[in-house]
Amino acid sequence: MSGILQAIARSPGSACHRPGAAVSRLYACGLEKLRGIDSEVRRKMPETASRDTRLDIVTVVFTDEEPLLALQARSIxxxxxxxxxxxxxxxxxEYDSGQLxxxxxxxxxxxxxSLADKVIIKxxxxxxxxxxxxxxxxQQACKLEAARFVESTYYLTLDAKHHIVSPIxxxxxxxxxxxxxxxxxxxxxxxxxxxxxxxRYFDANPAAASERSPASAPPFIMHACTVREMVQEITAREGMDLVKFFDTKSDRSTEFTLYYARLVANQTQSMHLVDGPNGLFTMRIGTTEQRRAALRRGLKGDSRFWCFGIHRKHLIALPPEDRELTLxxxxxxxxxxxLTEATSALDKLERHFNALADQERARFEVARLHRKRLKPRPV
Incomplete structure (x- = not known):
């Protein structure tokens, strides 16, 4: 066991030190504390906020990401x-989605x-x-079209690579x-x-492009009614469904920048978004040192961080230090x-994504040899 994990194992009440009960107590105490704070905050909140605090969760996934979705489900x-x-x-x-x-x-x-009965598959x-x-x-179209299937005022979009790491x-x-x-x-x-x-697409104030704007990536909470209206406008204007729109359009808009632009055009951005702490830390950040710095921030247990993103590419040949920090x-x-359970879960993810990488390399080599055979010989 390496240094960081040994330190966690030696700490009183840590999961390594007292596997089941300690973590259960830690979780229970953390959740009770959070709910206690929340109750105090709720008493000061407008009634409209209390009525609209439920939300739906939307995750778009394809076959290769199923193990990451399983980790996300566990965390939720x-x-x-x-x-x-x-x-x-x-x-x-995926269009041939029956097996998945x-x-x-x-x-x-x-x-x-206990949330299993709330799951809807589309x-x-x-x-x-x-x-x-x-x-x-x-994928971008799916995140927006999901608005037609949700029931709450707002919905939280996640990628399969995201999972929750603290009570929220x-x-x-x-x-x-x-x-x-x-x-x-x-x-x-x-x-x-x-x-x-x-x-430009929504003829919104162009000055918004030079100002700070919401990060264009999940986790992202969107106002379902605004999204539905936006989708209806796009599909009516373009005469095509949203998947074809994203596939054939020539501009560089994305699902989240279109949503924000629609809020700006409606002058409702201050109603449905507010600048606040970043709850995400991810292994996809820039350089190796930046990535590890993000993991160390998550390790400090900062209460702002509730969502951990592990991109599948980083699970291929995962460096030992990144592996240690993740665990x-x-x-x-x-x-x-x-720790045994956590290690087993990470081993499974690494095996899965390394096997996919091996298959991709094999397909690439077959294609390369095929092209070589077809290459005309010099006369």
Whole structure:
């Protein structure tokens, strides 16, 4: 056992030290404390916020990501209060989805525990017969079209790579006026055109492109009614469904920049979004040191961080230090009851994504040899 994990194991009441009961007590105490704070906050909140604090969760997934979805389901069952959630929509971004849907029903849905009865499974075929050339484009359509299947005023979009690592409740997701919290950032040079094109599409104030705006990535809480109206406008204007729109459009807008641009056009951005703490730390950040710095922030147990993102690419040949930090974060936050259980889960993810990488390399080599055989010989 390495240094960081040994330190956690030696700490009184840690999951490694006293596997089951300690973590249960830690979770229970943390949740009770959070709910106690929440009760105090609720007494000061407007009645409208109290009525609108339930939300739905939407995750778009494809076959390769099923093990990550299983981890997310486990985390939601452990850390999300049942009374916070209206429904959980799993959106399968595949047209031949029968096998994955059956697997999710059998292996993933039970992991949601008491929330399992809230799970709804939809597929991209439910919104379009048009097959996008790139899965990332139909994924964007799925995140917006999910608004037609949700029941709550707001819905939280997640990617399969995200999982919850600490108890969350209303105060983590909404401000005291019931507005969804989302960190606002300066647009990166490569991403600024996303918002510029989105504002132009809805004839919204272009000045918004030069101001801080919500980070264009999940976790992102969206106002369902606004999304539905936006989708209706786009499909009516373009004469095509949303999957085809994303696949064929020439501008650089994305699902989240279009949503924000629509709020700007409606002058309702201050009603449905507020700049607030970033609850996400992820292994996808820039350089190796930046990535590890993010993991160390999560390890400190900062209460702001409730969502952990592990991109599947980082699970291929995972460096030992990243592996150690990942396990340490899981154990620090009590996602697993024992280090053995956490290690087994990470081993399974690594095996899965390394096997997929091996298959991809094999396909690439076959294609390379095929092209070589077809290459004309010099005369």
């Amino acid at each position: 069952a452990r850390f999300v209060p049942k009374d916070l959630i209206g429904s959980i929509v799993i959106f399968i971004n 849907e059956n697997s999710i029903l059998k292996s993933v849905v039970p992991l949601y525990g 597929t991209v075929r439910d919104i379009s017969e048009y097959k996008a050339t790139v899965g990332w484009l139909s 409740d209303v105060i983590d997701l909404f401000d005291d006026h019931g507005r969804p919290i989302k960190p606002f950032v300066e647009a990166r040079p490569d991403q600024a055109p996303w918002l510029e094109d989105s504002l 340490a974060v899981w154990m620090k936050h009590g996602l697993f009851d024992s």
